Amino acid sequence: MVEMLSPLLPVWRPGSHGNFADGVGVVLSETQPGSIVQAAAWHGEEKAVIAAIRTAAGLSLPDGAGGGIATEGKAAFGIAPGKFLLVSDDEGLADSLLQAIPINLGTVTDLSHGRIGLRVAGAKAEWVLAKFFAIDFSLPAFPLGSGIATNHHDIFAHIQRTGADRFDLYIFRSFARSFWTALCHASEEVGYEVR
Structure with a gap:
């Protein structure tokens, strides 16, 4: 690294x-932070992406722009309808989200760099x-x-x-x-x- x-x-x-x-x-x-990642859901797949974020990142997001959660070492919040910014002290969050969010549900963009x-x-x-x-x-x-x-x-x-x-x-x-x-x-x- x-x-x-x-x-x-x-x-x-x-x-x-x-x-x-x-x-x-x-x-x-x-x-x-080790990871700064944006996840975006295709129209109609917002709930599926929120569920995938919960599985991959361990963060339970409310549905809707602006809502969020902040814990020690991890945070996420809505930045627009169906779009979320996720932050983690650890590296590799983008890889975990890519595994959890298939292309038919939405996109994952690593913004860390x-x-x-x-x-x-x-x-x-x-x-x-x-x-x-x-x-x-x-x-x-x-x-x-x-x-x-x-x-x-x-x-x-x-x-x-x-x-x-x-x-x-x-x-x-x-x-x-x-x-x-x-x-x-x-x-x-x-x-x-x-x-």
Whole structure:
């Protein structure tokens, strides 16, 4: 296995930054999942693909876009009708899904090489993300496990709430450095820590 270098290395500055008058508002980090995979069902095969995901990945997804589940080490959420983003700490999730989802049910696309996982966590996580995305990030509107596919200018993002005050974002590796720099600037106001 060849270890992939993080595209954030040139702008990665561990430590505390920004305004700490009220403490650390957010913690920013790179999650480095082993697998990032998209599964898409053909029209009418959504329930069969959801069942295949349950079998192959051990994740019970609700039916419908936006619904999701986040556990330690694995997560999945709907990004559009019949389309799901799945993430695992372990490599090989795409191979497992390819075995479980035959071509007559849908498709499986391994995105691991082209995406990066970022985490925004802390009391001000919703505040910082709202600076980028016109989304209601409050817990009632964006419940635990749920996710969304959206964009900030030309930067496409998949976002999932993985904790009460924690969000995981998956963006194109080619935009990682630019988005990370903007995320750090947006976090200065509330004080942030890079881990």
